[in-house]
Amino acid sequence: VIVREDEPGKKQLVAYAVKQAEHEVDTAELRQHFKAHVPDYMVPSAFVMLDELPLTPNGKVDRRALPKPDYASKSDEHYVAPHTLIERKLSEIWQDVLRIEEIGINSNFFELGGDSILSIQIVSRANQAGIRLTPKQIFENQTIAELAALVSTTGNGESAIQLAEQGLVTGNVLLTPIQKWFFAANQPSIHHWNQSFLLTVEEPVDTSALERAITELLTHHDALRMRYTNNDGIWSQHIEGLGEPVHFHLVDLSGISPEEQFARLEEIADEKQASLNITEGPMLRAVYFHLGNERAGRLLLVIHHLVVDGVSWRILLEDLQLAYEQALNDQEVHLPSKTTSFKAWAEQLHAYAKSDSLEKEKAFWANQAYEVDLLPVDRTYEPAQNTEASTKQITLTLTAEETRNLLHETLPSYRLQINDVLLASLAKALNRWTGKEKMVVTLEGHGREEIIEGADLSHTVGWFTSMYPIQISIEQEKHWGHTLKAVKEQLRQIPNKGVGYGILRYLSDDLELQHQLSAQPKPQISFNYLGQFDQTVALSSTFGIASECSGANLAPDSIRENLLDIISAVSGDQLHVTWLYNENIHDEQTIAAVADDYMEALREIMSYTQSAEEIGYTPSDFPLANLDQQSIDKYIASDRLIESVYSLTPLQEGMLFHSLYEQEGGDYVVQFLMTVRDISLEAFEQAWQKTVDRHSILRTSFIWEGLEQPHQIVRKQVKVSVEKIDLRHVDVDKQEAEIQAFMEKDRARSFQFDQPPLMRWTLFCTNDNTYRFLWSFHHILLDGWSMPLVLQDWQASYHAIYTGEEEEKLEAVQPFSRYIAWLHKQDKQVAERYWREQLKGFYESTPLAMGKAGSHAVQPKAYRDRTVSLSKEVTAHLQAFARKQQLTLNTLVQGAWALILSGYSGADDVVFGTTVSGRPAELPGVENMVGLFINTLPVRVMFDPSQTIQEWLHHLQKTQLDIRQYEYTPLVDVQGWSEVPHGQSLFDSILVFENYLNSTSEESDSGVSLSEVQAVEQTNYPLTLVAAPGDELALKLIYEQGRFDTEVIVKVLEQMSQVLHALTAQAEQPLTTLSFITDEERYKLLVEWNATETEYARDAVMHQL
Template identity: 50%
Template sequence: MSDELFKRIDLLSKEKRELLEMLMKENTVSETTYVAPRTPVEEELANIWSQVLGIERVGIHDNFLELGGDSIQSIQVVAKVNQVGIQLTSNQLFEYPTIAELATVVGINPALQAQQEPIIGSVPLTPIQKWFFEQNLEEPHHWNQAVLLEVRPGQDPALLEQAFEQLLIQHDVLRLRFEQKQGIWQQSNQGLGETVSFSQFDLSQIAELEQASAIERIATELQSSLNLCEGPLMKVAFFKTGEQKPSRLLLIVHHLVVDGVSFRIMLEDFQTVYQQLTFGEAIFLPPKTTSFQQWSGLMTEYANSQELKQELTHWLTQSPQTQPIPVDFPEGANTEESTGIVSVSLTPQETQALLQKTPAVYRTQINEVLLTSVVQAVSKWTGMRTLLIDLEGHGREAVIAGVDTSRTVGWFTSVFPMHLDLEKVDDLLDTLMSVKEQLRSIPNRGMGYGWLRYCSSDGEIIQKLSALPQAEIIFNYLGQFDQVFAESSTFQLAQESYGLTNSPKATRSHLLQIIGKVMVGQLQMNWAYSTNIHRRDTIENLAQCFIETLRSLINHNQSNSSTSFTPSDFPEAELSQEQLDQLFRN
């Protein structure tokens, strides 16, 4: 620190001065050279970070966020760490983002033992499941998540089918059934005995140019054939494309029982089991973590706790009346059938800078940088400096002690409103700092909103939250998908379409859906809209403004050697932004 900065710190109160100097010292440690792990715990943590983040060497002072880590990868880290007997939560990973810090707070105990026997019986609906049924869709059975894989030649379809049979045993929610009683939807877990729906299609006699359309046609038929009441909720299809040619493997699961994190868990377990079957080994998967049934029951109790009710005031102020976003065709129907998608992306070099350089300079998380670019683009479009937007999260925040959902399959997703106010900021960097602080002021990363809105036993709470204005835009960053399949894996993501995951008759929940993910080393942002409501060039201009703003932030951080601090970087010091600005000016 400069002499001038020390003089400014001296003007603070003794307590704030000592605390800030200590925190500043901690912050500068990470800028030093690589320091290797010193203890067995640090060694385990470094190895696991390396696996999850795809980075060859991790030092004990490297910052998880500055290495490109995100909230979904934090869950993967927690799952692997807990398997080796080190107790860690995702909250701790964000609070202590270096291995040196983490090693001082993790517990060295045997992993918490969840129920390993099959889960049977009633399961309370989660907020996102209740939201789904609240949509009153015409074809609720057709609302899925899916993946199409390219399979190396020579694989045995019978072993593939056996591998998915093991997933039905391991992941209880794949055996859920839904029924409506007196207008209220309920779910219950079935026991073992169900066989996986596995179909085979020989396309080897079809011209290669026509195979992709055949896969898409068959896939769409399968997507629309799930049954909520009788099952199955998962279907698998194997497509033979020719001798010595890569086959295709389609996995379809109804969204009521999986989310993005769950799909990663399932694909990891599928690869593990298939490899074990191929080599004639005994089936062995990591132990189950807290069941979806137990988690939902505990969270339903939490929904009625005084602790959670303290969040109500926050949520009642997050949805003020705002101007609707502009539309080109006011009378258009916002249907799934009318969905159009505009995609924009960064180069691999820009993506690397976003993931690993931007967090260090701005002390931000990836979603904060992306959301800032979204807000800026929408603001230029609407002329408004405020935005009501729904944000999606993984919904697995550690709010109940003794609960571990890091390897639990289910639909955990949280959706919550965020009212972003940028009236008092001018330039792009100030906007980023403001968005960062507003996001970090949200309690428990937004998880509590849904539990209050849908699962409280207090009808007045539900009524108040239901009556608030609804956002027309939703944003979700899904994280990095490059680590799902190793280059040497038998399976890779295929390029062909896996059909329509949602019924074309369904009404879309938002006018704009913005989804980001990193694939093959590149950030891709999809802007989904209704062609009945917006012209394509309207959304193209919006998406282009977004990507230009994002590039501006990346370029600024590459040309700027100084770090930008905000109060959330030093929460214990209780300093205002004005005090920090005075301390770090010039």
């Protein structure tokens, strides 16, 4: 496998394999093999089969002779293409920023080499495209599919950014924590503390257009016009208006030799570096060096560090390219819309310093008690000797291949971020130097964290850097797997990536904490990863990054805070690690040895992760789970296909428990049987595969053994297999019996919960163009709301595959994990207070008096069902009554069922279960989510004889509305909060009011027709009433056969019809007048059972009879 670049900037993995004569090679199988063992980004883009590998005279593979692959014919089995407009836009942005030719919607951002700085670039590009995104959303939703489901756009293509001023920003600006840190350092040469870039510029250059472009940068990015004032040692800043010309200079060096050119260039660069002035200006200088018509020129940009940082440079260079192109074409310069200004951000930071959110961080930073072990030194020194003038540097570099392995193999293999690896290597290198297992370092970050609602810094220029001390501990004798996990988890514990430390130390009103933080011992080492600079300048850009020196960024007398500063970055496809040290304190060979140990540690990590059998999952990888490291290592560490792990919903937990307890009965197995005609079998199965790929819940399995609580696991890939059974040889009148017999056995098979998919697909061929399709799945995956959504997605996929058209109609999918995250945020204490009050005084479950006596322990359980459908006229009457009374049809059915239970039990206080949708309205996109959202909760109904039926029904509906606020509560908790004795069920019957796909002729735009749809399911409750609304309201009773006679069930359904009629006919009557006996029963009571008429002797008196 090699990396090819057949088009400039488009690098792709290509696999070459040698055929074996006796074997036919299927490249699709090869691709599946790769996909099963390596992440998606490591699956080759193309496979080339050769009779033999070309060799050099030395017997090595001649890479230059390997043929160019036919990319057009490559399979896309590992690649899921974008479906929607937003997915396509995001895919284009990712491809551009990450410089990868083809990115599928399920590819992971970090596995593709992304990092926090690149996430900011993606957010900036997305905002420009009218897609509202934040870096935090990328960290939490790491695929295009998940992001597309999350984002929103505005009608005019502009991003919906809050706290953004599009006009000129001027006036006073509060100092931020990093700026306060700078001024507190009392640098002797405060004006000379810069950052700079030296760029190549392709000739010919229009210098007037270049000057205009730089002027536009100064206009658009307000922080570049900042000025500073010192009043008695107290510094302040303000933004100037326009008017000052840009400090742009032209230097012609074309008349001297190349060696002289670059010597002179560095000399002038040093002069410009020393010429900035933070009080009077300028804060930016630009110099263009003309080196001759045949050579690329150089553009020097120098900006004081007070108003720029690493992310800002990426923004400036991108805008410089755009502005130069527009100026070159005599166009009006239009730069991307402004995001939150530096001024607004500073104001918000000062407000945030007083917020409850920051209050929660105080304990973390106050408890960072550590001791700084002094680094070994080669000679004694005074702090004043540690200046820039005596600073030296050593830079070591990984090869391009090693860097690719680090970013694209090591990081994904342990779900690491780049700082995890770089700091683990540093901890090990320092351990080898000092023997210490703890290191304390000052970490630097980009500081653009999402701590303020509505703020967007993705295209804002300024100094946002965060700096904070952190102690990292390792165990010297442990293997690299243990060390990586330990460092990773220690870094994940830092709240908001450390940005709160500076706010607490420099902006907080808590003076005691300020003093405590400032009194902490200062680390002697700083560490900063600057990101990937290959993405800073676009491939098509006029500008490139020059290799020559841009001059001295810092004045010679600048004071260094640390003995060692380690700065790393990726440029030219290579990781460069620079060690800055002071020659008055350390010898070169001392630091060189530590630096060598560092690179050796990096290579050891890469070697270890490549050969490790386990995946380095840690608890922070699964924030919605409750798993410690020991459980992760024991149960899931070897599974390379895990996408996510999270807890179960309340009903999922209940279903899992009952299904494991009753493994033979088929409880909660749902079966859909339908007729399909004129289908392509290949497209049929491919469409189901795409549907499973699209919905995470369909790739879910469950683990529970050895854990405190069960968890669900989503796998990246689950294979769909459709079983095909040919019944054409069976007599037509016997085919249905064969199918029903198969369904009985299929239901009894249940599912292995730890083996996805928890679904089965069976096609019965009944004639040449007609099939009966059985879709079986466990209810733990899907609720009634979700089932039609899945079928609609399948139909759309089938249509796209069969016709070759794009799936334009599919909405972006919101993953089920969003609902789990919402559940975790709910207040359980509030729910407990509600349920305790709701069930207060209810001491025993409502008996099902219509059942057989002494039948509770019948095993094994068998279920049957009976259904009655109310006529269209009766159903229309019920619906009209409900509308008039402002009631729901569900309320009427619940009222009728409560009356039935009361009538049989003789109780005026009954409780039964009901299913609630569980879909919170405040969760965006919840109406299109697929999963098990429903919950089963108790409904308590009391009968007040003073109420009319109408009043009673309205009270019942209000109870339902109240329950909706707490419908997320686990039933097991509600049971525990009730006064029903432990071990006794809270209710034995449930009412389900739902919409199932039940059309007898469902023809969709997909071209595939579904008809004769039947749904079969059973619960673990003795009695379940299912109400299915439609033109004819269907009432189905699913009953435990051992506990109820069929005749009684039929009678109860008749009584339900009668009660529903009585509720609407007698709404204004007292509740006590209501009767639920049927017309037939009334006739028996009044006529048949009262048939006492007889003939008497008419001539006899009474005593003679």
